[in-house]
Amino acid sequence: MSAEHNPTPLLAARDIRKNFIIKDDRSPAQTLKAVDGVSLEIAPGEVVGVVGESGCGKSTLGKTIMRMYEPDGGSLLWKGEDMTGVSGTDLKTIRKDMQMIFQDPYSSLNPRKKVKDIISQPLRVHAQGDKEEIARRTEEVMREVGINPVYGRRYPHQFSGGQRQRIGIARALALEPDFVVCDEAVSALDVSIQAQILNLLLDLKDKHGFANLFISHDLSVVEFISQRILVMYLGRIVEKAPKVELMAEPLHPYTRALLAAFPTADPSKRSAKKQIVVGDVPSPLNPPTGCHFHPRCPLATDRCREAYPPLVEVSPGREVSCWEVSGG
Amino acid sequence: MTDELLGIDNLSVSFHTRRGVVKAVRNLNLNIREGETLALVGESGCGKSVTAHAITRLVPMPPGVIESGIIRFRGTDLLSLPEKDMRSLRGSKISMIFQEPMTSLNPVFTIGAQIAEVFITHEKLGKKEAFTRAVELLDLVKIPDPAKRAKSYPHQLSGGMRQRAMIAMALASPEPGLMIADEPTTALDVTIQAQILQLLSELKERVGMALLLITHDMGVVAETADRVAVMYAGRKVEDAPVEELFANPRHPYTAGLLGCQCSAPSNQNAARLTSINGSVPDLLTLGEGCPFANRCDNVKSECMESFPDSSMAGEEHEFSCHNPISGSGASS
Numbered sequence: 059m060s061a062e063h064n065p066t067p068l069l070a071a072r073d074i075r076k077n078f079i080i081k082d083d084r085s086p087a088q089t090l091k092a093v094d095g096v097s098l099e100i101a102p103g104e105v106v107g108v109v110g111e112s113g114c115g116k117s118t119l120g121k122t123i124m125r126m127y128e129p130d131g132g133s134l135l136w137k138g139e140d141m142t143g144v145s146g147t148d149l150k151t152i153r154k155d156m157q158m159i160f161q162d163p164y165s166s167l168n169p170r171k172k173v174k175d176i177i178s179q180p181l182r183v184h185a186q187g188d189k190e191e192i193a194r195r196t197e198e199v200m201r202e203v204g205i206n207p208v209y210g211r212r213y214p215h216q217f218s219g220g221q222r223q224r225i226g227i228a229r230a231l232a233l234e235p236d237f238v239v240c241d242e243a244v245s246a247l248d249v250s251i252q253a254q255i256l257n258l259l260l261d262l263k264d265k266h267g268f269a270n271l272f273i274s275h276d277l278s279v280v281e282f283i284s285q286r287i288l289v290m291y292l293g294r295i296v297e298k299a300p301k302v303e304l305m306a307e308p309l310h311p312y313t314r315a316l317l318a319a320f321p322t323a324d325p326s327k328r329s330a331k332k333q334i335v336v337g338d339v340p341s342p343l344n345p346p347t348g349c350h351f352h353p354r355c356p357l358a359t360d361r362c363r364e365a366y367p368p369l370v371e372v373s374p375g376r377e378v379s380c381w382e383v384s385g386g
Numbered sequence: 387m388t389d390e391l392l393g394i395d396n397l398s399v400s401f402h403t404r405r406g407v408v409k410a411v412r413n414l415n416l417n418i419r420e421g422e423t424l425a426l427v428g429e430s431g432c433g434k435s436v437t438a439h440a441i442t443r444l445v446p447m448p449p450g451v452i453e454s455g456i457i458r459f460r461g462t463d464l465l466s467l468p469e470k471d472m473r474s475l476r477g478s479k480i481s482m483i484f485q486e487p488m489t490s491l492n493p494v495f496t497i498g499a500q501i502a503e504v505f506i507t508h509e510k511l512g513k514k515e516a517f518t519r520a521v522e523l524l525d526l527v528k529i530p531d532p533a534k535r536a537k538s539y540p541h542q543l544s545g546g547m548r549q550r551a552m553i554a555m556a557l558a559s560p561e562p563g564l565m566i567a568d569e570p571t572t573a574l575d576v577t578i579q580a581q582i583l584q585l586l587s588e589l590k591e592r593v594g595m596a597l598l599l600i601t602h603d604m605g606v607v608a609e610t611a612d613r614v615a616v617m618y619a620g621r622k623v624e625d626a627p628v629e630e631l632f633a634n635p636r637h638p639y640t641a642g643l644l645g646c647q648c649s650a651p652s653n654q655n656a657a658r659l660t661s662i663n664g665s666v667p668d669l670l671t672l673g674e675g676c677p678f679a680n681r682c683d684n685v686k687s688e689c690m691e692s693f694p695d696s697s698m699a700g701e702e703h704e705f706s707c708h709n710p711i712s713g714s715g716a717s718s
Contacts, residue, residue, distance in 0.1 A: 111577065248430055249604075249643065250662040252648075253648075253660065254663075281649075282648040319577045319579065320649070321580075321583075321603065322608060323605045323647045324632065325628045334580045339578075
C-alpha cells in the first residue's frame, strides 16, 4: 500500500507471506508465519539491507523473493511483470537474472566438485555458449573475485573460508545477474576477511550495477553496505528508511533498541547506563497479540496490545509501523 | 605488579597432530589484576581459547602439550598443582562460561540441580540448601520467576536465559576470583547480548571478581574491557588499556583489526572498508619471524627472521613490532 518512489522497480513484493506448518507427534499442527505480509521495492542497482534478530523472517523473506520458497500469499513483480505464478522455462529465464550468495561457504559448495565446475555450473545450466566460451567466462569471473584461475582444478576444501566465499560470489555473478540476494554473506567470516569480502562486493556492484538485497543480523555491516534499510521483527517490517535517516534518528522503538544494543567500537563513547530493551524475542509460533513488540516496548499502550499498527509513511521514503510514533 | 591475580609467563602450547606440530600459543606473557576486565581478542585460530584452556588446565593432552611457561594464580603455580587441587579451584575460584550454553549444560538435569551441584561439591552443602542457594543465584542473574525456572531443563530456556544460568553457575562459589568468559555473547542476538554484557559488568562490581573476556568483537571490547591484549597466530602482539589501544594502536595488526570493523569511526561514510590483505597463516608452517609479516604494510627484512621482543610505549602499553606505527600518528 506504500507510495512508490521508483517508476519501475526491478523487483517489487506486495504483501508477501510465507507460512510453515510445524507438526510433531504430541501436539496439533501449528502455523508459523515466518513472513507475514511484507512489501518492498528494489530499484535497479540499489542496495537494500534487511536487519533483524534470529527468527524475524529475514532469510525466509530472501528465499521467498527468489521463489526458492513458494509464497503463500501476495505477489512478486519482476521488472513490472507478475512472477508469482510463473513456472517452467519462463521462471528459468527470470532466475538467470537473480542469484544468491549464502552464509556458510562450507555447506554451500559441493565438496566433490572442482571449483571451476562449481562456478561454471550456472553457465552450463543456462547454456551460455560452447565449452570454450564457458571456460573463458569462468576464468574471467574467477579473476574478478580474486581467485587465480590456475586453482580451478582444486576442490572447495583446499580453500580458506574467505576464498570459498569468493567462489560462491563467482558462481552467483557468472551469469551477470541484475539482482543478488546476500543471506548473511559475511557473517561466518573473521573480521579482516569480512572487510575484504564487503569491499569486493562493492567493487563488483560498481562494475556490474546489480541490485542487492543484503540480509544480516549485523547492523554495522548493513549500515555500511546499504542505501536503504528494512528492520524486521517477528515476520513483519517495522521500519523502512534511507540508511542515513535511520541511523541518525530511528523512529520505531524496536529500531531504537537495536541501535542502542549495538556495541560501538569506541571506548570513549561507552555509555554508563544504556537503555537496554528487556525480555527475549517471543516465539514466532505464538507471537504476542497486537503489535508483536509490545511486551518489550517502553511506549506500549492498550491500543498496541489490541491491534497491529500499519506501516505508515511518515516522510518521503520513510515508513514506520507504530501507533505511538505515526499515530496510525 | 602488586595486585596481580593471574600471571602468565612465557606460555607455549602446542598440539601434536598427524600433520605436524601446531604451535597454538607461543611465548605468551599476560597479567590480570584483581577485579579488572581483560579482553583477549583476535581472529579464529589466534590462540585465545587455548590460552583459556591452559589456565583451567583443560587443554586435551594428548595431543596438546604445554611446552613451557608458568601460570600463577594468586601466587600458586597452576601448572604444577596436583589434579585434585586443580579440581577444587575450577568452578570455585576460577570459573568459566562458554559461547554455546546448550553444549555446556547437561540436558538431562534441571538447571537448579546443576547449579546446586557446585555448592554440594565445593561447600559440602545438603541438597535442599544447595537448591535454595541455586534459586538465589538465578534471581541474582535476573532470571524471572527463579523458583520455577530452577526446575526447568536447559532446552526449555531461551539462549539468553541459558547463558544467564551458566553465569549463575559460574558465580556459585564463596569467592570467585576470576571468571573466564569465552565468546559469551557470540551466539546471542544483539539485544540479548547487551543484556548479558550489562549483567556481567554489574556482577563483576558486586562480587569483586576479575573477568577474562575472550572475544573477536571489538565493539564488545570497547563496551566492557579495562585492558586489551591482542593475539595473532599464537602470539600476543599488543597489550594496553582499552582507550589507549583504540586511540593509539602501535602494532599494524591492531590498527588493521580496528580499521576493518564496519562500525569503526574511520569507516563512517567511507566508500570502502580499510582491510588487511591476505589471510591468517597456517600454524603448521610458521617460521621464527613475525606471523603477521606477510600481511603487513610496515614489513621490513628483520620481520621475516625474528619475532620482536616487546617494547613499552608508556607505562602500561606493550607491543611487539620491529616497525611499529608511530605513537603520535593516530590520535582522534
